[in-house]
Amino acid sequence: MTDSGAVATATAARAAGRQARVARRLGASPFLAEPLRALGYDSREVWGWDMYEAAVLAFAAHCRQAARHEDGLVRLLEIGGGRRPLLTPEQARAAGIAFTVNDISARELAFGPPEFARAEFDVAGAVDPALFGRHDLIVSRMVMEHVRDASRAWANMAALLAPGGVALAFHPTLYAPPFVINRLIPETLTAPALKYFFADRHDGDFPKFPARYDLCRADPAVVEPALSRAGFREVLTAPFWGDRYFRHLPGIREAGDALSSLAERRDWRLLASYAYTIGRR
Template identity: 45%
Template sequence: MPIPFERSHLAAFRDFPSTLYGLVSRYPNARVLELGGGRAPSFPIHDMPDNIASYTVNDIDPSELARASDDYDKACFDVTGDVSAFNGQYDIIFSRTLIEHVADGRKMHRNVRDLLRPGGVAFHMAPTLYALPFVINKLLPETLSTKILYTVFPKRRNNKNKFPAHYSWCYGDRARMETMLKEIGFDQVAIRSFYGHAYFDKFPVIREADRALATMAERKDWSSLGSYAHITAFKPAALPGG
């Protein structure tokens, strides 16, 4: 039995916008921050729900950020660095296939918590360990993994969109991720698991073996073998002692 579509890797990408829009719609005059948006924010600003007050795009590289449309507010900072100038400014912070590239996942999530207003929400989509292609990507030297990726997916060579991946705090295991995020100050955490991927599609024998494993993992709900996750985490509306 194949993986049901709503739990397949395709659904992780398909459902990301609607899930994000649903979160944004909860906040009157919502202030939205996209992490790692650079020159190409994920959504046209006119596609966002009508209740947004601002859509800020972030990047660590000022030259990339300068190429983004002036329709967006811009915030240049390293999400694992000093973000204190922006603390408490946002109702919703989101990222899409960014957090696997962050070397210190704990620091990133702590900073995201601080960037949020009380009651705000973080929403991330990320590839997760221990799906086989991401384990391989983590273990191989970057030069070799880049060469393999561009050989299998030559169109990505033109975009030069292969970045080092660390997979720090990118685990498919829902219980593990929920515990980690709550320990650093989020109070409501929900992880939606997805299974399967397209990385082995050109290699029939490996593809079929990997699909069989992914199908079993989905059926038995072995989230640690999931391939992608939607991570939703709320900051408490009131801090302890506040």
């Protein structure tokens, strides 16, 4: 076999191995996995970030196909959307989505698009029962690691959903090294470090909030029982490996990439960096 042929064979084998691992990771719930399969979910951290908006739109379409809508509009609630919700009013209108933005801060909500409905409450606190059962899809992005009581937050989301509705949370996971460091080191040290590595993180539009990582795991053995108790009948955890926190640190960057690659191949969920945690009521 020529060198080029050997390289092609090895590349094909790696791709086949990844596809087999992806199939196993999505096997817990064919219904919840369908939008991710259609988008080509592949367990890489960059996919999780780049495809999140597309994933939310795909789940909205999936809810509509499953007859989860009201008068043709999928009722979507974004937890922690504040001043910068995931979708624009134009995108929501084109997708047939009735969009509600949630935040714990009235000030943050006031800066958001006036076209969207607003709901001020703490998802891990007391929620007005009048809101229960009124949403088909609930989404959040980099919010769940900050809540004080994730079990209560998931129970509230189950209550906020109509029967058959879906909740999708994109969050970092323990025990990826950057997030272990973030959890253990005082905020007075981690906040300046975050601003160095990510210059757009500041005390204005993108401040750093205390991270608690309650239930932020990629291990189904931890997540599925907790969400089942919260009121979800189907649960899927889609893990991602890799991060960009050490990209300015040669040596550490390469070691981190190698560890993430090995962890993905071995399916070491404790070293996943992020996950989509998805539940169907």
